[in-house]
Amino acid sequence: MNIQSLYTMQKSLDTYIEKTQKVEDEDLFSRKLLALLVEVSELANETRCFKFWSQKGPSERSIILEEFVDGVHFILSLGIEIGIEEFTIQTNGTERQLTNQFLNVMNAAHIFGVSRSDEDYSTLIHHYFYLGQLLGFSERDIVQAYHKKNEVNYQRQQEGY
Numbered sequence: 508m509n510i511q512s513l514y515t516m517q518k519s520l521d522t523y524i525e526k527t528q529k530v531e532d533e534d535l536f537s538r539k540l541l542a543l544l545v546e547v548s549e550l551a552n553e554t555r556c557f558k559f560w561s562q563k564g565p566s567e568r569s570i571i572l573e574e575f576v577d578g579v580h581f582i583l584s585l586g587i588e589i590g591i592e593e594f595t596i597q598t599n600g601t602e603r604q605l606t607n608q609f610l611n612v613m614n615a616a617h618i619f620g621v622s623r624s625d626e627d628y629s630t631l632i633h634h635y636f637y638l639g640q641l642l643g644f645s646e647r648d649i650v651q652a653y654h655k656k657n658e659v660n661y662q663r664q665q666e667g668y
Contacts, residue, residue: 517583543581550574556605576652600637
């Protein structure tokens, strides 16, 4: 999966937000990492994959995709923070249980948060996009949803979100 166009869009959005919010001189890495972890948690909550105590099924596919793409925004932004602007993702993996893959993503995020290394970023982004594959999302699904949410994010900034 090649997501170069999304990096370009994310960099523009980040620049716009940081200028609008007057935080262009701040180190936002930790806040972006926490935002990613919150988004991953919200995504897990919508899938309900860990809720063994409940009979209620997952949210609609469109809601789960939107939550996944919220995470894409922050994961790309974190890559930009460490100087990555181009990345090809291999979405292969062996994990088949959603709960375990969510834990793989969170663990990779924590490791990356400490190291801030390209290698640990690679592990994180691969785990995240493999999660998307387990959720049934194609590259086309993700790119289209990203474009839609990117427009919403600009609109929110213009409205003083």
